Amino acid sequence: MTASVAEAGAGHRTWRGIVLLAVFGLGIWAQVSGIVPAILRYREDIVYLARQHMTLVAMSGSIAIVIGIPLGILIARSRIPFLGPAIGQVINLGTTIPTLAILALAMTVLGLGTPSAVFGLAVLTLLPIMLNTVAGLKSVPAPLIEAARGMGMTRAQILVKVELPNAMFVILAGIRTALAINVGTVPLAFLIGGGGLGELIFTGIDLMEPGLLLAGAIPTALLAVLVDIAVGQLQYWLVPRGVNPLR
């Protein structure tokens, strides 16, 4: 028992060593090849555009959450038999449209600039949030709802006190996925004049300048990871201990 634990610990340490070495090597290579100084040249742009980037994420993300969760609740709890599947079909159809096409379509209606970018991103982010809300609510065991009804909870109380707390983990998992996708898709918003780190990436591509491209790409990736960690923490602390598989 102790031997195997020690072995596992040793294996763990070996892997950590390998990863550290790889990162260190990558750093040396980046420095030697002149990419780090190239990226650092755009520091001011990065900070400015990253802020713009996150504003787009925040706006489209909040819109998607505010619309997606109630819509999911509506679908999951609808007493009208065909409403749920109908909305579900429309949403599913929505997922098949490529992101770029959504942005393009938004642009033809709302014109160039932030509004159409926010709209396109919100539509994209809406889907996972809504689907996870539906899945989370549907996975609440029927006996819980029967017990709640039998004890005299109203429909609203059942939603707030029983269904949402028990579905919270899955709903937050949807938000986590959605926001990570959102951060990674924001660069496309540059194409319809929405701004964000895409400006560096696409300019870098056009000018065939890897430093410029990476100055956009690396912060985008870092932001996606950070957002994922942040929502993960939210998930850890917000979901009650009794229904939180992480605790």
Place this chain on the structure above:
Amino acid sequence: MIRLEHVTKIFAGITAVDAVDLEVGAGEVCVLLGPSGCGKTTTMKMINRLIEPTSGKIFVDGRDTAAVDEVTLRRSIGYVIQQIGLFPNKTVEDNICVVPDLLGHDRRQSRKRAAELLDMVNLDPGIFLKRYPKELSGGQQQRVGVVRALAADPPVLLMDEPFGAIDPINREVIQDEFMKLQAALKKTVVFVSHDIDEAVKMASRVAIFRAGRLIQYDTPDNILAHPIDSFVADFVGSDRTLKRLRLLRVADAMVGDPPVVRAEDTLDTAARLMAERGHVSIVMVGPRGRARGFVRLDAAQGRPGMVGENHEKLPCIINIRDDLRTAVSQMFMHDLTWLACVDDDGFYRGYVTQRGITHLLGATYRDR
């Protein structure tokens, strides 16, 4: 306390409950019994309007349930289900206090009550109040489920096969705990079950359902002794008279005021006492009346000496409050035709015989 008048439920053309009339008195435990699909659960759920009756009236405590707001009605009736349905996002304490919280009762008061109730089902409040349901075993969870239904002190309790999913050993224990709780709290209970043994154990009255109809509504002993038709007879089982043994106490079959001898009596006295009564043995008691042993007739007749030197040990004695099932089991185990009965303090009170038990069980048939 609860009265059903001609209650009928029709689901999409199929009659699930057919013109049922039923009355449950205050403090009684009424077990609705029958095979699956017989309408017993539907009948129970119509009482707190989880299912609305198609026709007929239901009264709880004199009020027509149709005239009461359904949420108010349900909060005034305790509800326990087989799947337990504890809320996994809430601690045991908060689970127990769901209804008091819904009713806006004082939080400190209801938390205190939760601890008391938990203690009554042998769960240490210090350990369990702050736990989550997933940290409890099935039996512990159902104890909390029962306690939760009692938290707001409702006069009426509905239980839908509450102990059906619990292993047989734990089920016996929980049933006993519930009976103790019920003896203290005197709720009016409607209890759905498909287990005749459970029904016999818990019920003041048993209602037997078949295909939506109430076939027989009577005390457990009458159901077992006089099943109304072959369906009920089959349902309660061919060993139904043996099941009645559980309902009767040793005291019911006991012959009281028995003859006794003491250690200092002569064998001659013992033989005379036995001859007077036509007995083949007699119990020897100690100075204060505790059962100490016994003397056989053939060992005493025409022999000199004292009882104290010639008595044999009693192979077993039985408490007068035990049920006859235990008594018969003891007789079979020790190959005896009679048992000495003692009270809680060990004092000799009388004896039961196989003949006496047979006679008692047969009495109900001779009367008719």
